[in-house]
Amino acid sequence: MAGASAKDVLMDYDEALERFEPVLGFEVHVELSTATKMFSAAPNPAAHGADSSVPNSMVAPVDMGLPGALPLVNAQAVRYSISLGLALGCSIAPSSRFARKNYFYPDLGKNYQISQYDEPIAFEGSVEVELEDGVTWTVPIERAHMEEDAGKLTHVGGSTGRIQGADHSLVDYNRAGVPLVEIVTKPIYGTEHRAPEIGKAYVATIRDIVRSLGISEARMDRGNLRCDANVSIRPRGQARLGTRTETKNVNSLRSVERAVRYEIQRQAAILAAGGSIVQETRHWHEDTGTTSAGRPKSDADDYRYFPEPDLLPVQPSPELIEELRAALPESPVAFRKRLQADYGFTDSEFRDIVNAGVLAELEATVAKGAAPAQARKWWLGEILRIANARGVDAGTLVSPIHVSELIALVENGDLTDRLARQVLEGVVAGEGSPEQVVAARSLKVVSDDSALIAAIDTALASQPDVLQKIKDGKVQAAGAVIGAVMKAMRGQADAARVRELVLERAQA
Amino acid sequence: MPDASAEITVADVQHLAGLARIALEPGEIEHLAGELNQIVDSVRKVQEVATPDVPATSHPLPLVNVLRADEVGAVLTQQQVLSGAPDAFDGRFRVPAILGEEQ
Amino acid sequence: MSDLIHWTAAELAGHLAAGDVSSVEATRAHLDRIAEVEPDVHAFLHVAGEAAMARAAEIDRLRAAGEAPSPLAGVPVAIKDVLCTADMPSTAASKILEGWIPPYDATPVARLRAAGLIPLGKTNMDEFAMGSSTEYSAYGPTRNPWDLTRIPGGSGGGSAAAVAAFEAPVALGSDTGGSIRQPASVTGSVGVKPTYGGVSRYGAIALASSLDQVGPVSRTVLDAGLIHDVIGGYDPNDATSLKDEWPSMAEAARRGAAQGSLDGVRVGVVKQLNGEGFQEGVRARFAESLERMAAAGAEIVEVEAPHFEYAISAYYLILPAEASSNLAKYDSVRFGLRVDPGRSTTEQVMSVSRERGFGPEVKRRIILGTYALSAGYYDAYYGSAQQVRTLVQRDFTAAFEQADVLVSPSTPTTAFRFGEKVDDPLAMYLNDVTTIPANLAGVPGMSLPIGLAPEDGLPVGLQIMAPAREDARLYRVGATLEALQDAEWGAPLLSRAPELGRPVPVPGFGTEPDGGTR
Incomplete structure (x- = not known):
């Protein structure tokens, strides 16, 4: 295994910030959810509901670089890219073009990636991001350009599924050619101790923007949205920028925050010890919360870009740009203000939701019919608890539609809160929708009075002393009967209803 | 900044062969270095007239905005995809261990 | 039936339509000819054999039912190995693609099939179309039917030799810097590089995407036009394909041949593409051609193309x-x-x-x-x-203000001997000096035979170039000149080529008519 991640020496975070100034930069790749790929009419595995589980089943000739095959630009991907560029406050280039980025790698069917180089579709923008305490921060955007994704490699024979030590690798080109927009920030200065938080908020904002545009599934856990974090630090008072590292594989919002923090601490320790930072790619390891050294930047990074001769320049008309601009949804900040008012949440209630990174999920849950307060209760309660325990983003556990279904079941009296938590467990475990879990686990509240009455009569008959007490007006004695009935019903009864019926039957 | 008028050395050719992923034999490298110098000396002529006021042309005919509707079309079957594979396993192409990392 | 292989595609199509010959007979005759001369010529890397016969029989059935898919249905055609064919190996004459069978046909191939033409096989070429002699084919060179010790040109030497040796009436080629025109010139055949974007590149194994263009190879201008009409036109699978409505090239050729005059046609002689370094006999034939065109009414003007x-x-x-x-x-x-x-x-x-x-x-x-x-x-x-590309385009624009078509010798020399330039890349590259400007600018160009060089008795070609999208002018002017020559000579130039073939084919070398591939 390359790099000695476990042995990295870290400087205390506060001390690191006292002595060094961090400078951040991000490259975020967004997989667009178009129906087809960037340059072929093969179905796009990143489209909503696509199933790419059969390897090499979503491949057109150009995706695997077959001789004679030619690329064709997806018009919808261009529209999505322009919309995203506009939402990032960018200028849209009157003429942009594709270029070939040449390098050999088995996941790249042609051994070049069609990307954009000196003429990206969008450039010079900025994004307002809101931090946990409500402060807003402006992140400057350098460019957003269109490109294609690579295929997927599976490394076989190594102990960890990683590339090192693998005996051989398997290549699946389903993902090859998925449309991507790469968003590149300018260096982000002045973040100081809030650098990790700003990084997380930036990526969360990008995610919210692409979701509100409806151009990507934006699931970080599924690779729809991928973040490379560039971190450098420089001693206080130094004008020259420090050497930066590029941390890849940062696949959750939590990881963005942790990876930035880790790199600041690691680099600070090296510089403080008189060492120097190596310009390199580093890999984030979610499990250990560390980064490890990857490929050093070198001469090998000579990508020999040149204009893609198989494709023509893209020159969006001013009319198209204005049409897409007019159709832009409100910004995430404006959207949140409106949502907070609609839902009637207090500032702090609302901030909790945003900070937990579940606003989009909550909104989708409400859109499916759940009451805002109920949706908030579930997302910030049980779901967040499980997410934190597992160290994943809450949105990856369960879909909003399932949460709204669950809430409806409780509202209808089909489930008690306690039962609903069990159902949620089943949904998270992949057992299906709440209805399916209820059916499979037989968890429904018994709302059939005759079944309850039968159980109550049995219980009362076996406890004549209790029956007498109730008849004598000592209603608190009913508790023992209720307990017995709930036990007989294996908890799947509404206790309040049982109580009502017990009192009724006792007087009968 | 490399010097475009400098001689192409054996080391240069070795480097280029690495970029182009061709395991040239040592004799080939030496031979190629000589030939490349000869060819490059000749084609360098383009610099004589490529003054800054001349725009570059990358396509012979100036088309723009050639776009495809986002509609699913023909796709290869997995069998077709793998039909020419030197080595395949479990529906995927198999390659020996990879040295370098993803870019 | 020996006449049969000497018929042009147009003539053969006429006989097929008249019903006095079947496609099975025509295909068999060409396969027999292939078996006969391949040991000498080696124009093919793969011969379709039985597959071709089966398709010919199918076309005969369709024709009998009144459902012939096009006037050219049943005419055999040879296909350069750079084009993908779903039923034949497509190797671009490289070891790295040996035996590779693509899951699709190149668009020009698909269009030929749809029109009912019979693919006879895949023709030899320089590996990945890099070369001017076929000496860089990984499967051995093709020999020039005019002199088996000489190169047939390249990269499309196989297609040119196949039509020149009467192994096929017509063929497909690809031209990146002269790979259709130069072989046509040195084999006494006709070849056309269409306007860039005029014929789809989909399924053509790419050499240089901004220069590659697929085009026809034939023995007459009309035949080239007939094939051009079939393979040309917009293809949504190639982003660089032009959406233009194209006039019929065959029609332009017929009109040119019928007119017999070049009245009012301004023919521009590119000063930079003639003179020093050009073989004496090539220059002589070129000058003679200019005189012939002038005599037919053309206005001959000299034009400058300083950046060529x-x-x-x-x-x-x-x-x-x-x-x-x-x-x-x-x-x-x-x-x-x-x-x-x-x-x-x-x-x-x-x-x-x-x-x-x-x-x-x-x-x-x-x-x-x-x-x-x-x-x-x-x-x-x-x-x-x-940037030079821009300057070359500007030269063309200026020249076409003074002339309707531009002309030059197609190649500086006639066919050279094997081995003469194979170890001297720069000398080899200079073969393309006349043909390259058209590729850089995307304009169409044609080579047609204009006689033999007196000093070696080998064919000389004339290159005609027209503005982008004006391919029909090539056919119109080329067919007129061809008709004037044929009238003067009494027969096409290729009738003067030496006899090829042996009484008994030598098995195991070259190709087997039953579909074997070397």
Whole structure:
């Protein structure tokens, strides 16, 4: 295994910030959810509901670089890219073009990636991001350009599924050619101790923007949205920028925050010890919360870009740009203000939701019919608890539609809160929708009075002393009967209803 | 900044062969270095007239905005995809261990 | 039936329509001819054999039912191995693609099939179309039917030799810097490079994407026009395909032949494409052609194209650069040759496979192109070459203000001998000096035979060039000149080619008529 991640020496975070100034930069790749790929009419595995589980089943000739095959630009991907560029406050280039980025790698069917180089579709923008305490921060955007994704490699024979030590690798080109927009920030200065938080908020904002545009599934856990974090630090008072590292594989919002923090601490320790930072790619390891050294930047990074001769320049008309601009949804900040008012949440209630990174999920849950307060209760309660325990983003556990279904079941009296938590467990475990879990686990509240009455009569008959007490007006004695009935019903009864019926039957 | 008028050395050719992923034999490298110098000396002529006021042309005919509707079309079957594979396993192409990392 | 192979495609189509010959007979006759002369010529890498016969029988049935898909239905055709064919190996004459059968037909091939033409097989070429002699084919060179010790031109020497040796009436070629026109010139046949974007590149194994163009190879201008009409026109699978409505090239050829006059046609002689370095007999025939055209009423004007002398340098930067990228896909992962030295990494296997799978010229150009694009050199080489491209285009624009068509000798010399230039890349590259400007500018060009050089008795070709999208002018002027020549000579030039063939085919060499591939 390359790099000695476990042995990295870290400087205390506060001390690191006292002595060094961090400078951040991000490259975020967004997989667009178009129906087809960037340059072929093969179905796009990143489209909503696509199933790419059969390897090499979503491949057109150009995706695997077959001789004679030619690329064709997806018009919808261009529209999505322009919309995203506009939402990032960018200028849209009157003429942009594709270029070939040449390098050999088995996941790249042609051994070049069609990307954009000196003429990206969008450039010079900025994004307002809101931090946990409500402060807003402006992140400057350098460019957003269109490109294609690579295929997927599976490394076989190594102990960890990683590339090192693998005996051989398997290549699946389903993902090859998925449309991507790469968003590149300018260096982000002045973040100081809030650098990790700003990084997380930036990526969360990008995610919210692409979701509100409806151009990507934006699931970080599924690779729809991928973040490379560039971190450098420089001693206080130094004008020259420090050497930066590029941390890849940062696949959750939590990881963005942790990876930035880790790199600041690691680099600070090296510089403080008189060492120097190596310009390199580093890999984030979610499990250990560390980064490890990857490929050093070198001469090998000579990508020999040149204009893609198989494709023509893209020159969006001013009319198209204005049409897409007019159709832009409100910004995430404006959207949140409106949502907070609609839902009637207090500032702090609302901030909790945003900070937990579940606003989009909550909104989708409400859109499916759940009451805002109920949706908030579930997302910030049980779901967040499980997410934190597992160290994943809450949105990856369960879909909003399932949460709204669950809430409806409780509202209808089909489930008690306690039962609903069990159902949620089943949904998270992949057992299906709440209805399916209820059916499979037989968890429904018994709302059939005759079944309850039968159980109550049995219980009362076996406890004549209790029956007498109730008849004598000592209603608190009913508790023992209720307990017995709930036990007989294996908890799947509404206790309040049982109580009502017990009192009724006792007087009968 | 490399010097475009400098001689192409054996080391240069070795480097280029690495970029182009061709395991040239040592004799080939030496031979190629000589030939490349000869060819490059000749084609360098383009610099004589490529003054800054001349725009570059990358396509012979100036088309723009050639776009495809986002509609699913023909796709290869997995069998077709793998039909020419030197080595395949479990529906995927198999390659020996990879040295370098993803870019 | 020996006449049958000497018929042009137009003549054969006429006989097929009249019903006095069947496609089965025509196809059999050509397969027999292939078996007869291939030991000498080696124009084919693969012969379709029974598949061709089966398709011919099918076309005969369709014709009998009144459902012939086009006037050319049943006419055999040879296909350059650079074009993908779903039923035949498509190797671009490289070891790295040996035996590879694509899952699709190239668009021009699909259109020929849809029109009912019968693919006879795949023709030889320089590996990945890099070369001017077929000496760089990984499967051995094709020999010139006029003199078996000489090259048939390249890269499309196989297609040109096949039509010149009467193995096929027509063929497909591809032209990146002259690969259709130069072989046509040195074999006494006709070849056309259409306007860039006029014929789809989909399924043509790419050499240099911004220069490649597929086109017809034939023995007459009319035949080229007939094939051009079938393969040309918009193809949504190629982003660089033109959406123009094209006039019929065959119609233009028929009109030109019928008119017999060039009244009012301004013929521009490109000063920079004649003179020093051109063989004496080539210049003589060229001058004679100008006189013939002038006598037919053409106005001959001299035009300047000052930047054409830079074209070859620009070409040998742009082509290798694009090729180095286009040929990166041959890496032993998804298709093609894999050479595994054992206990190796993927990187090593790729490098060794490419070392073994590519021939010397391909490697030379890949390395050159890698150099031209590499960090720090881009502006000096690739960038400058793209600027020269602009200057060449401007020269064409200016020249076409003075002339309707431009002419030059198609090649500086007649066919040279094997081995003469194979070890001298620069000398080999100079063969393309006349043909390259058209590719850089995307304009159409034709080569047609204009006689034999007195000193060696070998064919000389005339190149005609027209403005982009004006391909029909080539056919109109070319057919007029061809008709005047034929009237003067009493027979086409190719009738003067030496007899080929042996009484008994030698088995096991070249191709087997039953569909074997070497």
